[in-house]
Amino acid sequence: MKVGLAAGCFVLRVMSVSLLLALVCAMASSTQLSTKDLCGPEVAALKRSIKKLENRLLIGTWQVEHLQTHKYFRPFQPAVPDTKDEMDTAPGVNQNSSGTLDISNTTLMIPLPPAGNIIVHDKDCSELFDRLRPPSGFYRIRPKSHQEPFLAYCDMEDGGGWTVFQKRRHGKVDFNRDWVDYRDGFGDFKLWNDEFWLGNEHMYSLLSEGKNLVKIELKDWEGKRTYAFYENFRITDEADKYRLHYGQYSGKAGDALTGGGGSVEQWSASLSGMQFSTRDQDNDRYLQGSCAQENEAGWWFNRCHAANLNGKFYRTGKYKGKYDNGLVWGTWRGLWYSLRHTTMKVRPLVFLDAVGSGAGEI
Secondary structure, eight states, rough: OOOHHHHHHHHHHHHHHHHEEEEEEHHHHHHTOOOHHHHHHHHHHHHHHHHHHHHHHHHHHHHHHHHHHHHOOOOOOOOOOOOOOOOSSTTTOOEOOOOOOEEEOOOOOOOOOHHHSOOOOOHHHHHHHHHHHOEEEEEOOSTTTTTTEEEEEOOOOOOEEEEEEESSSSSSSSOOOHHHHHOOOOOOOTTTTOOOOOOOHHHHHHHHHHOEEEEEEEEOOOOOEEEEHHHHOEEEOOGGGGGGOOOOOEESOOOGGGSEEESSHHHHHTTTTOOOBTTOOOOSSOSSSOHHHHSSSEEOOOSOOOOESSSOOOTTTTTOOOSOOOOOETTBBBBBOOOSEEEEEEESSSSOSSSSSSSSOO
C-alpha cells in the first residue's frame, strides 16, 4: 500500500512538472526563446528522477521475489565477535600502529563439530544468512531433505550467503586424488584458510537445479586479485560423471571456462558439457592421453583446459614443466602461471545481499 501511494504521489509530481514545462515552453516560443536552452535542465532533471524511480522499482521487485522464495528477510546486523583470540590472517583482522591485532570490528569464525543426526533447517549458506546473519565459518547445511547434513564453509562477507565448494590457499592438501575422494570430498574443514573440495555429490545437491550464481575469486603471488561470475552453474549426477553446465559469464578474469579466445581454443579447452575426470577415471576428450593424469588433478577436462583450479600448487607463480598443470586461469595470468589463492562459491541468482548489489563486492 505504501509503495502504491508513493508511486501515485510521484505520478502527480511528474504531471505537475510536465504542465509547468509545457507552460514555460509555450511562453518561450512566443518570445522567440530557444526551448532547448530554456527547458533542457528541467527535462534532464526529470529524466534523472524517472531513472531513480526505475531503479527503486527494480530493487523492490528483487525484494518481493526474495521474500516469496525465502519467506523471511532481516535487515542487516553486523555480527558481534564471540572471542578475542588473535588471528593475524583471519578475515577482517587488522594490525594497529603498535603492531598488535585490532579485532574491534572483526567477525571471527568458530569451527563446528562434524555433521551428525541433528535438525538442520538451512539448505545452503544463503538461507542461513537470511535467518541468523552469522559470521563466516563452517556450518551444517542440508540441500535435500532426504540427505544427512554436512559441513560447508559459509562466506558471510562479500555480501553474505556464499556456500564455498573449493578453496586453495597454501598447498598443504593434495588435490591429485581418485574418483571416490572427489565424489565424497576431501581436505580440512576446521579453519577459515583450510583447503578443501566439498565433494561432487554435495556439489550436485547444491548445483543441480541451476538458478544460481557462482563467483570464482583468484589471487596471484603479487597480491593482485580478480574474479569471474557464471550464472546457472550446475553439474549432473554421478551416473553422468558430474557433467558441467553453466550460463553467462561476467567479471574481470576472462572467460577461461569457455577457453578464452577463438573457436580453436574453445574446441580444445571449453569446459561446457564436459564430464569430470580423475587420475583413475578418464572422461575427457583427449585421445592421446589423460588430462587428469598429466595435470595431476580432478577437474572438468576437454583436450585439456584453459582453466584448472585443482592443479599442482607451485609457490613461485611462473613455472616450467612438461605440462601446464598448475593452478591456472589462462585468460588472466596464462597457462604457465600458478595462482596463489582460489575460491569457488555459490549462492542463489536472485539474492538480496548485505551490499545491496546482488553480486557481492566487486
